[in-house]
Amino acid sequence: MILDEEVFAVILAVSIISSALGVALVLKPENPEPFSALGLLNEECKIGDYPKIAINNSLLRLCIYVANYMGKPTYYKVVYKLAYNETLPSKDSPSPEPVVSEWRLVLAHGENKTVLVDVVVYDPWTRGRVALVFELWTYDHASSSWVYTGVWNHLYIDVVSV
Amino acid sequence: MLVATPLVATNPGPELDQLDKVVGDLVHKLSELDAKGVNVTPVLVRLDEAIAAYERGDIESAERAVNEAISVLSELEATAGEVYRLVVLSKGLTIAGVASIPILVYQLLPRVYLHLWFKTRRRWLVRR
Numbered sequence: 001m002i003l004d005e006e007v008f009a010v011i012l013a014v015s016i017i018s019s020a021l022g023v024a025l026v027l028k029p030e031n032p033e034p035f036s037a038l039g040l041l042n043e044e045c046k047i048g049d050y051p052k053i054a055i056n057n058s059l060l061r062l063c064i065y066v067a068n069y070m071g072k073p074t075y076y077k078v079v080y081k082l083a084y085n086e087t088l089p090s091k092d093s094p095s096p097e098p099v100v101s102e103w104r105l106v107l108a109h110g111e112n113k114t115v116l117v118d119v120v121v122y123d124p125w126t127r128g129r130v131a132l133v134f135e136l137w138t139y140d141h142a143s144s145s146w147v148y149t150g151v152w153n154h155l156y157i158d159v160v161s162v
Numbered sequence: 163m164l165v166a167t168p169l170v171a172t173n174p175g176p177e178l179d180q181l182d183k184v185v186g187d188l189v190h191k192l193s194e195l196d197a198k199g200v201n202v203t204p205v206l207v208r209l210d211e212a213i214a215a216y217e218r219g220d221i222e223s224a225e226r227a228v229n230e231a232i233s234v235l236s237e238l239e240a241t242a243g244e245v246y247r248l249v250v251l252s253k254g255l256t257i258a259g260v261a262s263i264p265i266l267v268y269q270l271l272p273r274v275y276l277h278l279w280f281k282t283r284r285r286w287l288v289r290r
Contacts, residue, residue, distance in 0.1 A: 003271070003272050003275045003276070008271065008272065011267065011271060012264060012267055012268055012271075015263050015264045015267040016264045018263065019260055019261055019262075019263045019264050022260035022263075023257055023260050023261055026253060026256050026257050026260065027257070072192075072193035072196055072197065073189050073192045073193050073196055073202060073206060074189065074193075075182075075185055075186055075189040103217070104182075104185075104213045104217070105210065105213065106185065106189060106206050106209045106210055106213065107206075108196070108202065108203060108206050109196065139182060139185070139186040139189065140186075141186050141187065141189070141190035144182075144183060144186065146182070
């Protein structure tokens with residue numbers, strides 16, 4: 001044989017491995033680890049330079065970023081609450097504080113959206129420092145109700161009176 | 163960029179629950195179509211418009227956008243079977259193509275090599 005048998009065997013082995021990998025890539029699930037992302041940005045919709053102080057009962061402009069990597073279109077709402085250290089949300093439960101505002105949006109898989117929002121800042125228990133909490137919820141079709149995703153952002157603000 | 167109008171959820175009202183139910187159901191149907199490979203963006207755009215109109219307090223526009231979304235969804239559902247068959251066929255052809263590479267290499271490589279070997283030595287002369 002003109003073509004060396006060992007060289008031929010190596011080329012054949014490489015082609016078999018490449019082919020197996022190619023088939024595995026075509027058959028693999030498209031989104032093995034679904035997740036949603038929530039980001040809090042400043043009024044220019046950039047990370048950093050967040051406000052530190054706000055006047056009681058004033059409006060603060062911020063930007064909310066939501067991204068969908070759930071592998072399917074998803075109906076989201078971002079819930080805004082004013083909380084303190086002991087009432088911050090966790091991965092398992094949302095903050096027990098009442099809802100102040102909420103924003104809804106529908107995103108396709110792989111899509112993200114940045115929304116400019118004006119949030120009211122006040123200090124319900126006049127403790128001087130509150131956390132602006134933004135929680136991400138998704139609509140569950142089976143139970144026809146909103147489900148907390150375990151994703152949230154918070155920003156501490158010193159609330160001052162005029 | 164426009165500032166999004168918030169919905170104060172302390173007093174959601176029946177319309178908001180209704181909106182959630184309708185949009186939630188439509189998004190669920192869209193996820194089924196999306197899994198079949200159907201492009202669901204036209205419906206999502208209309209649902210986004212419906213939500214934005216509702217947040218502005220323009221219930222009439224919200225209802226109109228939802229109805230448009232339902233209408234486009236029905237059209238997509240009618241073509242979903244065909245789209246799914248095409249997606250499956252294209253995936254099957256891709257797998258068949260990739261899986262046949264080793265067979266092609268086994269069958270063709272020695273022939274091609276031989277052909278090239280002789281072609282490059284076509285003008286060679288044999289000396290005794």
